[in-house]
Structure formats: C-alpha cells, structure tokens
Amino acid sequence: MQIIVPNKLLLFKGPVEDIPEGSLWVDNHYVRMFHPRFYLEVFEEIRVKTVVRLNAPNYDPKFFEDADMEHVDLFCEDCSVPPTQVIFHFLQLLQRVDGMVAVHCDTGLGVAAMLVATYLISFHSFTAREAISWVRIMRPGSIIGMQQLYLEEKEKVWRDAGKRMQTRCAPDVTGIADLRIRKDDSWRRFAFTQAEFPAPSVILFNILLLPPLPPPDASQLLSFPMTLLMARCCPANNLLSPSFCSSLSPPHVLAGLQQQRRQA
Numbered sequence: 001m002q003i004i005v006p007n008k009l010l011l012f013k014g015p016v017e018d019i020p021e022g023s024l025w026v027d028n029h030y031v032r033m034f035h036p037r038f039y040l041e042v043f044e045e046i047r048v049k050t051v052v053r054l055n056a057p058n059y060d061p062k063f064f065e066d067a068d069m070e071h072v073d074l075f076c077e078d079c080s081v082p083p084t085q086v087i088f089h090f091l092q093l094l095q096r097v098d099g100m101v102a103v104h105c106d107t108g109l110g111v112a113a114m115l116v117a118t119y120l121i122s123f124h125s126f127t128a129r130e131a132i133s134w135v136r137i138m139r140p141g142s143i144i145g146m147q148q149l150y151l152e153e154k155e156k157v158w159r160d161a162g163k164r165m166q167t168r169c170a171p172d173v174t175g176i177a178d179l180r181i182r183k184d185d186s187w188r189r190f191a192f193t194q195a196e197f198p199a200p201s202v203i204l205f206n207i208l209l210l211p212p213l214p215p216p217d218a219s220q221l222l223s224f225p226m227t228l229l230m231a232r233c234c235p236a237n238n239l240l241s242p243s244f245c246s247s248l249s250p251p252h253v254l255a256g257l258q259q260q261r262r263q264a
Contacts, residue, residue, distance in 0.1 A: 001039070002138045010100065010101075011138075012103075015036040017060060036064065040063070050100075051069055051072070053074070053075075074086050074090060079147075080147075109143075109144070114147040117143060121151070122159060122162025123166070
C-alpha cells in the first residue's frame with residue numbers, strides 16, 4: 001500500500017474475503033492475500049473516505065461501509081485500458097470526495113495505477129512520462145504495456161479535460177439573486193467556451209460569485225441597478241474609455257472607476 005498523492009490518493013492490493021477465519025492474511029502460491037479487515041485500522045488512521053474497486057468482487061463492500069467509508073465499483077478488465085466513461089467517472093469522483101481515496105484492482109499495479117496517473121495529468125499538470133515515473137517510483141511495477149502507450153498518446157486530451165472539469169466546478173449563477181456586489185476594488189476573470197458565451201472570456205467588474213442568496217422581494221428587484229458591466233477582454237488602457245463605460249449606471253460608479261484609473 002502506497003500513498004501516491006498526499007491526503008488524496010493511495011494504491012493498494014485488492015483484498016479478498018476467502019481467508020481462514022481468525023486470520024487477516026494468507027499466502028497463496030507465494031502471493032500474500034489480505035482480508036478487508038487488514039486495511040481498516042490503517043484506513044481509519046489516515047482518514048480514507050472512499051474505496052474504489054476496479055476488479056471483479058472478491059469481498060463484501062460492507063466491511064468498509066460499516067466503517068463509514070464509501071465504496072464504489074468501477075469494473076475494468078485487468079491489465080487493460082479502461083473505457084473513457086470509467087476514466088471520467090473516476091476523475092469526477094476524486095473532485096467530489098473531500099479526503100483520501102483508496103484505489104485497488106487485483107494487484108494495484110495495472111488499471112488502478114493508470115487511473116491515478118491520469119489524475120496527475122488532468123489535475124496536477126504532470127506530463128504522461130512524469131506521471132508514469134512518479135507512480136512507478138512510489139509503487140514499482142505499475143502501468144504496463146498498452147497503458148503506458150495510451151497515456152502518452154492521450155496526454156493532451158486528459159489535460160484539457162481536467163481544465164474543463166475544474167472550470168465547471170465554479171458556482172452556478174442562475175439569476176441576479178446569486179450575485180453580490182463587492183465593496184473592494186478587486187475583479188475576476190472568468191473563462192467561457194464558445195457555446196456558453198460568444199467571446200472567449202468576459203470581465204465582471206466588482207462582482208463576486210457567492211453561494212445562492214434568498215431571492216429578493218419585488219421592491220428590492222425594482223430598486224436594484226440591473227445593469228452589470230460585462231465586456232470582452234480588452235487591453236487595460238481601453239477599460240475606462242467613454243464608449244466602454246457609456247452604459248454604466250449610476251454615475252458615481254463611473255467616477256469611482258475613473259479615480260481608480262488615475263491612482264493606478
């Protein structure tokens with residue numbers, strides 16, 4: 001059992017339930033097999049939240065579920081390249097779980113190690129070779145044959161997929177009630193795809209996305225300045241041009257922006 005990403009991911013050999021009663025492990029043809037109970041104490045100590053099984057069932061998930069750990073099955077053929085749907089499901093699971101995730105296949109060297117390497121490529125900017133090297137340093141013998149070739153061929157695909165998945169984790173804005181005006185002078189830049197917005201990105205001035213607020217009543221909506229300053233990204237020296245700010249309301253906001261420009 002090795003921790004590959006601190007506080008996030010570990011690889012371990014798949015446990016089996018068919019072990020003599022009263023024992024936590026057994027040697028079978030020079031291969032040591034472990035009962036699920038063998039891992040429980042260690043998993044509780046390092047605060048494992050989720051166990052992911054990638055091979056055929058060899059034990060009852062209740063051993064982990066009774067210890068308040070989530071158990072997820074994502075079956076893959078051993079020593080194969082997992083289907084794209086399985087890889088996406090695995091990456092989404094890691095985004096969702098706030099804590100350590102323990103992953104295993106039959107030996108913890110093939111499919112499980114490849115999925116961990118894909119996570120490093122997608123969310124930690126590793127190249128395919130860097131991810132393979134790191135996993136092999138931590139767990140020698142990992143990622144074999146076609147799995148290595150797949151990671152090298154699909155490196156850019158999974159890096160781009162990771163960027164899109166991280167962007168989509170931003171809070172959703174469903175209406176004016178989800179926006180709150182900032183009192184400071186900071187601003188944020190948000191990237192959108194062409195399908196979501198005609199421009200590559202927009203700038204929202206003095207707007208902070210926060211968790212949804214209670215919907216305001218009708219009187220508040222009528223008195224709220226509904227004009228949000230949105231514009232395509234442009235050079236900083238054009239941000240306060242008259243044409244750019246012509247729709248801004250009320251006037252004192254424009255004066256504040258111009259003063260901020262002079263101070264800069």
